[in-house]
Amino acid sequence: PNFGDYGGQYVPEALHACLRELEDAFEDAIADPSFWDEFHSLYDYIGRPSSLHEAERLTEYAGGAKIWLKREDLNHTGSHKINNALAQVLIAKRLGKKNIIAETGAGQHGVATATACAKFGMTCTVYMGAEDVRRQALNVFRMRILGANVIAVQNGTKTLRDATSEAFRSWVTNLKTTYYVVGSAIGPHPYPTLVRTFQSVIGQEIKEQFKKKNNGKLPDLIVACVGGGSNSTGTFSPFENDASVKLLGCEAGGSGIHSNYHSATLTVGEPGVFHGVKTYVLQSEDGQVHDTHSVSAGLDYPGVGPELASWKDNGRVQFIAVTDEQALEGFRLLSQYEGIIPALESSHAVYGAVEAARKMPKDKNIVITVSGRGDKDVQSVAEVLPKL
């Protein structure tokens, strides 16, 4: 296990050699200054550092703590996913692997991976649940225009869990030439560590930018949404040892955690093994993994990263479930009070942060990681727009 009781590699023997090769390549890369030089040379392409600024009208609306926004939605391709996709494609290049595969749910990771492959001249195959292909059509067009082959996965619930299973199956049959770019802090070791490492540019920048703007002070609370766990572990890990900084992860509460329609894995799940790793899973007593639901495809997943599982158990991070309706309120609030249309995933964090701000004094500060932009979601939100 890599994070308390969680992590590990619960995979068929066939994958062990490849995961060992990946772990060695990852350790070599992060110890190699030329790897970081190459990653940093992409900052102009990505648009890093992403900005950190106050949300004055949202702060006024909440009536309590001052709210700040970390704008990962301004990155190239529209979310934090580009940080991890580019870094993993650089590792694939160091391994001499030219064929890239990926899974995607919201399509943001798929677009980020297709973008990285176009940039570095690699083939790209993205596995995507057929239901997600329908509800994130804009991103499917973008992936195809970027040169990727998008495979609609028809089995199971036709969402992210089925796409991920299909991607692993495909990887096992082409280990020699293919590199699997995992999109979130999930999967067998070293993926959760690798993805968190590359996404921690988010938290590192927040720390530098916030201290610079606040005479060396740290924020009092940082809020991020939780799907597989990449933007949250990337945001939180640089603050893990700053006890004064509270950390809040917002999961998908769907139609409510007492309904069968949610993805609140850490709030109501149990420890188990899923997609090759020991973590929390939404499962029945006999270990059947539940079908999940969320208005946001990116949070619609029955597993979660093992590092978040360990932070739940040791209390370092608080987790809440934000329902579809509350997320849509967050979507409206950021749009109409700050002129920023957030991804439905990020809207969960907006709602959670506004609720927290209400209960905190005005001299306190909250940072929200806005993980992505909402263009991909306007189609599905349009259906409920009159209620916004």
Ligand SMILES: Cc1ncc(COP(=O)(O)O)c(/C=N/[C@H](C(=O)O)[C@@H](O)C(C)C)c1O
């Ligand atoms: C804008 C945006 N914000 C948050 C998330 C949640 O993913 P994490 O940050 O890995 O928890 C996502 C997740 N998107 C993935 C995707 O686009 O494929 C997701 O569906 C899977 C990679 C897990 C997202 O697109």
